[in-house]
Amino acid sequence: MKVAAGIAAVLLAGPLAHAWSDHSFCTWQALNGMPELSGRMTQAESLGDYVRARADALPALLEREESWARAELPDYAPRPDALKFQAPARSAPDAAWQLAFLRAIRVNEQARLSLFLQRRPGQAIAPVRRLDWQAVSTLHSGSGNAQFEKLDAGEAVSAYEVIATASSEPDYGLDLGLWADSGTAQGMATRFGPLPFGNPRFEYSGQAPFHMGFFHESRVIYAAAGYLKRSYVEARIHLYLSLARDALAHGRAYWGWRFTGWAMHYVQDLTQPYHARVLPGIGTGRLIWIDLQDLLGRHGPKNDAINRVTNRHTVIEGYQLGRMAMAYSTGHDDEPLFLALRDTSGDRANWQFGPHTGRDLVSAEAAAAADALDAQLVLSFPSHYTDDPATDLSKAKDIDFAAIAHDHAPDQEKALLAQMRPLMQAMGRHSRAVVRAALSS
Numbered sequence: 001m002k003v004a005a006g007i008a009a010v011l012l013a014g015p016l017a018h019a020w021s022d023h024s025f026c027t028w029q030a031l032n033g034m035p036e037l038s039g040r041m042t043q044a045e046s047l048g049d050y051v052r053a054r055a056d057a058l059p060a061l062l063e064r065e066e067s068w069a070r071a072e073l074p075d076y077a078p079r080p081d082a083l084k085f086q087a088p089a090r091s092a093p094d095a096a097w098q099l100a101f102l103r104a105i106r107v108n109e110q111a112r113l114s115l116f117l118q119r120r121p122g123q124a125i126a127p128v129r130r131l132d133w134q135a136v137s138t139l140h141s142g143s144g145n146a147q148f149e150k151l152d153a154g155e156a157v158s159a160y161e162v163i164a165t166a167s168s169e170p171d172y173g174l175d176l177g178l179w180a181d182s183g184t185a186q187g188m189a190t191r192f193g194p195l196p197f198g199n200p201r202f203e204y205s206g207q208a209p210f211h212m213g214f215f216h217e218s219r220v221i222y223a224a225a226g227y228l229k230r231s232y233v234e235a236r237i238h239l240y241l242s243l244a245r246d247a248l249a250h251g252r253a254y255w256g257w258r259f260t261g262w263a264m265h266y267v268q269d270l271t272q273p274y275h276a277r278v279l280p281g282i283g284t285g286r287l288i289w290i291d292l293q294d295l296l297g298r299h300g301p302k303n304d305a306i307n308r309v310t311n312r313h314t315v316i317e318g319y320q321l322g323r324m325a326m327a328y329s330t331g332h333d334d335e336p337l338f339l340a341l342r343d344t345s346g347d348r349a350n351w352q353f354g355p356h357t358g359r360d361l362v363s364a365e366a367a368a369a370a371d372a373l374d375a376q377l378v379l380s381f382p383s384h385y386t387d388d389p390a391t392d393l394s395k396a397k398d399i400d401f402a403a404i405a406h407d408h409a410p411d412q413e414k415a416l417l418a419q420m421r422p423l424m425q426a427m428g429r430h431s432r433a434v435v436r437a438a439l440s441s
């Protein structure tokens with residue numbers, strides 16, 4: 001149990017909002033030029049209109065999802081019968097249809113779900129079309145780089161842009177307020193129980209069990225901290241792919257692509273080593289030693305380990321976001337991270353994303369890369385950021401980690417990019433597989 005306490009403390013301390021920062025930045029590259037999306041256009045449609053159009057089909061579809069999750073996910077908390085989808089009266093307003101749907105799929109009923117597109121850094125948006133953060137997210141503050149443009153219902157829009165925008169959206173509050181200790185009525189109704197990991201005091205952390213999956217830890221860790229298995233990331237991926245396929249097959253392509261982007265978000269989260277391993281760089285033996293020290297009243301080693309892991313997670317996200325934001329702003333299409341995301345050489349055209357690909361393949365790849373990436377971060381950045389447990393990067397909004405790595409040790413930055421390349425290639429490859437899975441019947 002003490003190991004459990006140590007692990008829990010790490011999860012409390014981590015910046016749990018994002019895996020890779022700003023998924024749209026990655027998705028624009030990953031899907032760039034994908035033949036399956038070429039020329040595909042659709043019309044924006046409110047969620048209420050979509051639900052109304054599919055109201056007769058949704059009960060059976062959601063029942064199939066529920067049966068699949070109960071059979072395939074051993075730690076899944078069954079959806080209570082009281083939350084079964086029930087169509088409101090035909091004449092009910094959009095908001096009632098939206099609410100009925102969100103309750104049934106156990107997604108934050110406060111979610112904004114506006115019609116919008118994310119635009120690239122530096123891209124001009126007419127002032128009347130500009131949306132602020134609060135129009136798309138329930139969170140109080142978000143990524144300073146993201147900018148949004150309003151869409152009108154019926155407006156023509158490309159599938160590619162809908163997916164790329166939607167691939168960031170699950171980080172905008174969709175999975176918040178859902179736990180028994182979230183302090184919301186919906187959190188009591190979902191029967192997910194109390195937050196298994198993450199700290200309810202942090203605005204973001206309620207989404208952690210939906211966006212992380214520790215599927216490849218040692219048995220000792222699971223024995224001590226069984227709650228780490230309570231991840232809903234596979235359930236989200238499966239649900240959104242099923243909704244996407246149904247919508248695409250029945251003339252509701254806008255929501256088909258938006259659901260595809262939502263499914264993609266969780267897959268992309270699993271490609272991040274710090275979302276696939278609890279403590280990269282710290283072996284099980286070391287973790288138990290740290291915990292023993294803690295048990296003996298020497299809390300220093302545990303606190304130091306927590307701070308280091310948290311800081312490295314922050315550094316790698318900051319580095320990725322900084323490089324990508326700069327590349328978009330300056331039109332550098334040859335940014336190495338972009339080239340890796342666009343690299344289709346490892347794609348298998350006939351291979352799609354299966355029900356357990358997230359667990360068996362995506363998160364296994366990320367977990368396998370975690371220790372080496374963790375070690376490389378120490379070499380690529382000044383020790384103040386990666387090795388000094390006294391450093392607190394939790395509010396590190398304006399630190400330019402790309403410039404810091406460049407100035408610190410150019411050779412080690414090359415080595416870091418070499419480590420990130422296969423991770424970005426995997427994110428690109430799996431993102432494209434999600435699109436192919438959505439298009440399959």
Ligand SMILES: [Zn+2]
Nearest residue numbers: 019171211269
């Ligand atoms: Zn996420």
